[in-house]
Amino acid sequence: QQFTIAVIPGDGIGNEVVPEGLRVLERIGSIFGFTFRFQHFDWSCELYKNSGRMMPEDGIARLRDHDAIFFGAVGFPGVPDHISLWGLLIPIRRELDQYVNLRPVRLFPGVVAPVRAEAGEIDFWVVRENSEGEYSQIGGRLFAGTADEVVVQESVFTRRGTDRILRYAFEFAGRLERKHVTSATKSNGLFYSMPFWDERFAAMAAEYPDVQADQYHIDILAARFVMSPQRFSVVVGSNLFGDILSDLGPGVTGTIGIAPSGNINPERVYPSMFEPVHGSAPDIAGKGIANPIGQIWSAAMMLEHLGQAEAAAAIMSAIERVVAGDRNLLTPDMGGKGTTRSLADAIVNAL
Amino acid sequence: QQFTIAVIPGDGIGNEVVPEGLRVLERIGSIFGFTFRFQHFDWSCELYKNSGRMMPEDGIARLRDHDAIFFGAVGFPGVPDHISLWGLLIPIRRELDQYVNLRPVRLFPGVVAPVRAEAGEIDFWVVRENSEGEYSQIGGRLFAGTADEVVVQESVFTRRGTDRILRYAFEFAGRLERKHVTSATKSNGLFYSMPFWDERFAAMAAEYPDVQADQYHIDILAARFVMSPQRFSVVVGSNLFGDILSDLGPGVTGTIGIAPSGNINPERVYPSMFEPVHGSAPDIAGKGIANPIGQIWSAAMMLEHLGQAEAAAAIMSAIERVVAGDRNLLTPDMGGKGTTRSLADAIVNAL
Ligand SMILES: CC(C)[C@H](C(=O)O)[C@@H](O)C(=O)O
Ligand SMILES: CC(C)[C@H](C(=O)O)[C@@H](O)C(=O)O
Numbered sequence: 001q002q003f004t005i006a007v008i009p010g011d012g013i014g015n016e017v018v019p020e021g022l023r024v025l026e027r028i029g030s031i032f033g034f035t036f037r038f039q040h041f042d043w044s045c046e047l048y049k050n051s052g053r054m055m056p057e058d059g060i061a062r063l064r065d066h067d068a069i070f071f072g073a074v075g076f077p078g079v080p081d082h083i084s085l086w087g088l089l090i091p092i093r094r095e096l097d098q099y100v101n102l103r104p105v106r107l108f109p110g111v112v113a114p115v116r117a118e119a120g121e122i123d124f125w126v127v128r129e130n131s132e133g134e135y136s137q138i139g140g141r142l143f144a145g146t147a148d149e150v151v152v153q154e155s156v157f158t159r160r161g162t163d164r165i166l167r168y169a170f171e172f173a174g175r176l177e178r179k180h181v182t183s184a185t186k187s188n189g190l191f192y193s194m195p196f197w198d199e200r201f202a203a204m205a206a207e208y209p210d211v212q213a214d215q216y217h218i219d220i221l222a223a224r225f226v227m228s229p230q231r232f233s234v235v236v237g238s239n240l241f242g243d244i245l246s247d248l249g250p251g252v253t254g255t256i257g258i259a260p261s262g263n264i265n266p267e268r269v270y271p272s273m274f275e276p277v278h279g280s281a282p283d284i285a286g287k288g289i290a291n292p293i294g295q296i297w298s299a300a301m302m303l304e305h306l307g308q309a310e311a312a313a314a315i316m317s318a319i320e321r322v323v324a325g326d327r328n329l330l331t332p333d334m335g336g337k338g339t340t341r342s343l344a345d346a347i348v349n350a351l
Numbered sequence: 352q353q354f355t356i357a358v359i360p361g362d363g364i365g366n367e368v369v370p371e372g373l374r375v376l377e378r379i380g381s382i383f384g385f386t387f388r389f390q391h392f393d394w395s396c397e398l399y400k401n402s403g404r405m406m407p408e409d410g411i412a413r414l415r416d417h418d419a420i421f422f423g424a425v426g427f428p429g430v431p432d433h434i435s436l437w438g439l440l441i442p443i444r445r446e447l448d449q450y451v452n453l454r455p456v457r458l459f460p461g462v463v464a465p466v467r468a469e470a471g472e473i474d475f476w477v478v479r480e481n482s483e484g485e486y487s488q489i490g491g492r493l494f495a496g497t498a499d500e501v502v503v504q505e506s507v508f509t510r511r512g513t514d515r516i517l518r519y520a521f522e523f524a525g526r527l528e529r530k531h532v533t534s535a536t537k538s539n540g541l542f543y544s545m546p547f548w549d550e551r552f553a554a555m556a557a558e559y560p561d562v563q564a565d566q567y568h569i570d571i572l573a574a575r576f577v578m579s580p581q582r583f584s585v586v587v588g589s590n591l592f593g594d595i596l597s598d599l600g601p602g603v604t605g606t607i608g609i610a611p612s613g614n615i616n617p618e619r620v621y622p623s624m625f626e627p628v629h630g631s632a633p634d635i636a637g638k639g640i641a642n643p644i645g646q647i648w649s650a651a652m653m654l655e656h657l658g659q660a661e662a663a664a665a666i667m668s669a670i671e672r673v674v675a676g677d678r679n680l681l682t683p684d685m686g687g688k689g690t691t692r693s694l695a696d697a698i699v700n701a702l
Contacts, residue, residue, distance in 0.1 A: 075539070080538070081539035081568075082538050082539055082540075082542055082545075084539075085539045086542065090540075114466050114467060114577050114578050115465050115466055115467075116465060116466075116467065134540070134541060135540045135541065135542070136542065137543075139506075139542065139543040140543060141543065141547070146510075147510060147511065148509075148510070149509065149510035149547075150507065150508070150509050150510075151507070151508040151509075151543050151544055151547040152505055152506070152507055152508075152543065152544075153508070153541055153543045153544035153545075154503055154504070154505050154506075155490075155503070155505075156501065156502070156503055157501070157502040157503075157504070158499075158501050158502075159498060159499070159501075160498065160499075186591070186594075187431070187432050187433050188426070188432035188433055188435075189433075189436070189441075189486045189590070189591065189594065190485060190486065190504055190591070191433055191437065191487065191488045191490065191504065192488075192490040192491060192492065192502050192503065192504045193490070193502055193503075193504035194433075194504075196492070196500075196502040217432075218594075218595055219594045219597070219599070220598055220607065220630075222573060222598060222599040222602065223598045223599055223601065223602025224602065225602075226465050226577055226599065226603050227465050227602050227605075239540070240537070240540065240541075243537075243540065243569075243570045244570050244573050244595065246570070247570035247573060247574045248570070248573040248574055248576075248577065248599075250574065251573065251574025251575065251576075251577045251578050252577050254578075255578075256571065256574055279571075
């Protein structure tokens with residue numbers, strides 16, 4: 001079996017961790033008997049500086065006929081974030097209808113977390129709405145550049161968009177051991193959007209009586225991520241709240257560097273995209289010390305999505321063994337002295 | 352000297368912790384030679400259920416001629432949050448132009464925080480915009496109740512509102528030892544509001560060359576609150592981001608129960624309001640185990656605002672000594688066996 005994968009390393013450390021992810025994929029394929037056809041795309045801020053575009057005009061169309069997209073990170077000093085992201089990452093998520101952003105939070109054996117918790121105690125999923133909500137280009141400025149300047153930013157929540165992410169969360173939780181969905185809300189401050197979100201959450205919870213449901217305002221929920229991360233199983237949030245919680249979660253387990261994500265089109269009409277949660281990290285780019293685990297774990301999520309659950313599990317087991325082993329092999333963000341390359345080598349060898 | 356204070360206990364544990372705060376205030380006044388005239392207001396969800404209003408129509412006007420407002424918490428099951436809050440707390444903040452929400456985050460000696468940190472290492476302030484931004488009643492629903500339902504929620508940022516909170520943050524940081532302001536942004540996702548916020552932050556930073564300035568997206572900033580809370584001095588954020596960060600901060604130090612806040616009108620045209628960060632906590636209301644420290648620390652912040660810095664410091668010192676002392680005296684949220692009353696007694700005795 002062969003999978004065709006669109007590869008977009010992007011900027012900064014994206015260019016350092018993606019090749020390691022590909023190496024792991026090649027290796028695992030050779031073990032489990034499948035192959036890849038990788039098609040590389042140089043879409044990035046680099047390209048933007050030369051061409052004025054983050055990707056070609058027919059970019060999205062060129063991604064369509066792949067089995068999945070393997071993405072690094074975009075963003076670079078000099079190109080404002082709201083340009084680089086809205087010119088590449090966000091249109092891909094939207095136009096390929098990857099409306100689920102799925103992000104695991106797990107504390108591995110051997111990792112010293114900033115919070116006092118034991119390995120295994122922290123193991124949950126953030127299900128983030130990935131297509132609408134607070135991330136919107138509706139809005140603008142009045143009296144720009146004057147003392148009277150007013151800026152408006154609109155959030156847009158549809159019933160279709162809200163229901164499908166909530167349903168995904170309940171379905172997903174229903175397949176886990178701990179059948180429990182926690183909703184992130186802020187209906188006491190956000191007057192229209194979040195009361196609506198709560199209504200739909202209540203309606204959906206009624207359809208899944210086997211799944212326990214509760215909800216917290218995002219402020220106290222963030223605090224609970226730190227005070228009692230053990231209690232969560234699936235946490236569902238809007239585009240913005242899911243974004244915050246899915247960085248906070250990995251922060252609680254020690255490093256953003258290991259966190260992966262799937263931008264998923266559950267109907268499989270379009271390819272899904274797998275990328276680490278960390279960004280392009282200009283501060284450490286070029287030093288060869290970026291943590292490759294976020295990218296490699298993303299590769300495992302991609303294999304899972306492609307129906308190769310055993311291969312995915314083999315990668316996870318390799319990551320776990322390496323992380324629990326010689327601390328020196330790990331990258332500096334995990335307290336080690338390793339490099340991107342040496343840590344990836346260790347994982348490849350452990351396969 | 353006499354201070355006239357409007358007292359609004361509100362709902363739930365507000366009714367349990369406010370009296371303890373008043374007891375501490377009486378006691379400290381008798382030590383330092385000033386008195387209080389407390390005027391009590393029963394504005395609450397209770398009142399709403401009987402009268403259909405959270406406060407009387409002339410409520411705000413009746414608060415105006417006080418030196419300060421001492422607030423507990425509002426919210427109660429059965430009254431939707433977006434009604435209880437928008438009928439009392441939020442109008443007070445806005446109509447009395449309390450545009451600064453000031454919230455300290457501090458790890459006290461003796462407290463075992465969920466994060467691995469030593470007392471003294473965590474000591475910073477969240478300066479939250481308290482009057483505009485994401486908390487807005489502009490928006491609504493289209494096709495309500497149908498499958499085509501669309502909900503719009505507008506955030507509104509003005510230059511006046513943005514500049515005044517940023518200026519407050521820089522002025523405030525300029526008076527601290529660590530002259531450092533960190534801005535919470537999300538300009539890569541929120542297309543209009545946060546790029547504007549960033550522009551104004553950069554403009555303000557240029558006016559305060561003695562104050563170090565940096566900024567992080569809210570997602571990674573939340574993670575950094577957990578991974579390296581030691582590095583912050585003043586963190587400034589919008590209404591929503593400041594709300595999240597000022598619960599997350601106390602979460603990192605162990606309990607929301609001790610966190611205070613000031614809703615401040617810096618020009619002193621209107622009275623400022625002091626309230627704990629925790630809410631009405633219906634789950635523990637009536638049990639007498641709510642932590643009174645958030646309310647008592649709010650009393651200290653109020654005294655500071657009223658020019659009684661020495662008295663405020665005496666309260667803080669009493670809190671610190673009690674917290675570092677017999678663990679059993681503390682309330683259950685801090686791992687102790689104490690009650691609201693016994694913990695407050697200990698603090699009063701320590702004065
Ligand atoms: C009760 C709620 C509206 C309020 C807020 O979000 O402002 C609370 O969380 C706070 O932080 O004071
Ligand atoms: C880069 C940015 C637009 C993006 C987001 O907020 O979605 C990132 O933070 C993420 O979480 O994937």
